Amino acid sequence: MPSLPPHSRGFAWPRVPSSRRVRRALLVPVLLLAGAGCSLALDTESAQCTADSDCERFGTYPLCQEGVCVASGLGPQGCFRGAASSEEQFLNQCTRADCVPFDNCARLGLCDSSGALPDLVPRPP
Numbered sequence: 001m002p003s004l005p006p007h008s009r010g011f012a013w014p015r016v017p018s019s020r021r022v023r024r025a026l027l028v029p030v031l032l033l034a035g036a037g038c039s040l041a042l043d044t045e046s047a048q049c050t051a052d053s054d055c056e057r058f059g060t061y062p063l064c065q066e067g068v069c070v071a072s073g074l075g076p077q078g079c080f081r082g083a084a085s086s087e088e089q090f091l092n093q094c095t096r097a098d099c100v101p102f103d104n105c106a107r108l109g110l111c112d113s114s115g116a117l118p119d120l121v122p123r124p125p
Helices: 017-042 053-058 089-091 105-108
Strands: 063-065 067-071
Touching: 017 105, 053 067
Parallel strands: none
Antiparallel strands: 063 067
């Protein structure tokens, strides 16, 4: 008697899932974990700050304006912020000024190539 194929004898071979189905089945949990990870890593609050002290982690004295930390332009690092009550605090207050180097010799033409300074101007009588 000829042998019949397995499906005609009432027997079904177990179906092996295709690699495409396996990838789809694994993709769903991976996407769910990625979405949860992003929400844990990102700050989803609408306000970044409520006071200037919340912005200190950014350095250079930022200010809190309308819930967002913005650069104040104050410097240099380590300067005194606030109302000065001593001479040291007054001398070290923060400022928005920039320090720009100025080369007197080149700009004013007062120095020669030997590096000697010009003669002093005589005092008026």
